[in-house]
Amino acid sequence: MLKNCLSKPYHTKLWRAIYEFNLIEPGDAILIGLSGGKDSMFLVYALSLLRSYSSIPFTVEAVTVDIGFPGPFDIDKLKAACDAMGVPHHLVSTKIAQVIEERRDKANPCAVCSYFRRAAMNRFASENGFSKVALAHHEDDAMETFLMSILYSGKLCTLPWKTYLTRTGITVIRPMMYLSEKDVIKAVKRAGIEAIPTCCPYSGQTTRARVKRLLLELTRENKMVRANLMASMRDGDDVELWPSIGRHNRQDLC
Numbered sequence: 001m002l003k004n005c006l007s008k009p010y011h012t013k014l015w016r017a018i019y020e021f022n023l024i025e026p027g028d029a030i031l032i033g034l035s036g037g038k039d040s041m042f043l044v045y046a047l048s049l050l051r052s053y054s055s056i057p058f059t060v061e062a063v064t065v066d067i068g069f070p071g072p073f074d075i076d077k078l079k080a081a082c083d084a085m086g087v088p089h090h091l092v093s094t095k096i097a098q099v100i101e102e103r104r105d106k107a108n109p110c111a112v113c114s115y116f117r118r119a120a121m122n123r124f125a126s127e128n129g130f131s132k133v134a135l136a137h138h139e140d141d142a143m144e145t146f147l148m149s150i151l152y153s154g155k156l157c158t159l160p161w162k163t164y165l166t167r168t169g170i171t172v173i174r175p176m177m178y179l180s181e182k183d184v185i186k187a188v189k190r191a192g193i194e195a196i197p198t199c200c201p202y203s204g205q206t207t208r209a210r211v212k213r214l215l216l217e218l219t220r221e222n223k224m225v226r227a228n229l230m231a232s233m234r235d236g237d238d239v240e241l242w243p244s245i246g247r248h249n250r251q252d253l254c
């Protein structure tokens with residue numbers, strides 16, 4: 001069992017999210033989506049620690065969806081890391097890489113990958129008696145998604161804290177979104193957790209990676225950029241948007 005290297009602010013931010021959005025309830029069986037990257041490794045570590053002293057009884061297991069990319073992926077190391085944290089690990093094999101290849105001319109590889117990966121994970125959760133699927137998105141992911149959705153989809157939306165999926169009966173939760181990517185990097189280093197290198201050929205060349213670099217550049221120029229973006233993701237009285245086109249008389253448009 002790994003020792004607790006998480007300082008108080010981490011516990012506070014995780015519990016704040018859990019209580020504020022009612023993310024974990026008594027008796028929950030939580031399945032964590034574990035890719036092997038630092039974020040999902042951190043989530044397994046954090047939820048295994050929280051579970052050990054929580055007054056809310058819940059269980060934690062992890063699942064890795066093998067996308068099927070050629071290249072080495074050290075699944076044994078991943079299983080060993082889960083064992084060390086006392087978290088049972090499952091592997092789901094898929095042919096998502098083949099689907100990405102077949103649709104490469106028509107669709108964004110990451111969109112295809114995320115869609116099928118989540119579907120595989122949710123199906124596994126629903127068929128194996130889990131009530132919740134936990135995803136390892138942090139504050140930076142939420143901000144990047146917010147910007148990407150405005151810039152590339154014309155929509156004002158970000159990652160939700162909690163979503164109930166009516167088709168599977170599973171609730172998807174994101175307990176890490178009060179932690180920044182920097183927080184996660186520091187914590188995994190301190191705890192001695194090693195991420196498993198990805199064999200995805202698209203890694204680092206995605207639209208998200210470009211938006212991440214843009215955000216980093218803007219933050220270097222102005223320290224308030226992150227706080228402002230976080231504030232703008234909240235619903236509230238400050239929201240001032242144009243009315244939707246449907247609500248306008250077409251003659252008003254010029």
Ligand code: SF4
Binds near residue numbers: 067111114201202206
């Ligand atoms: S970077 Fe690779 S693993 Fe990640 S979503 Fe895109 S295709 Fe999938």
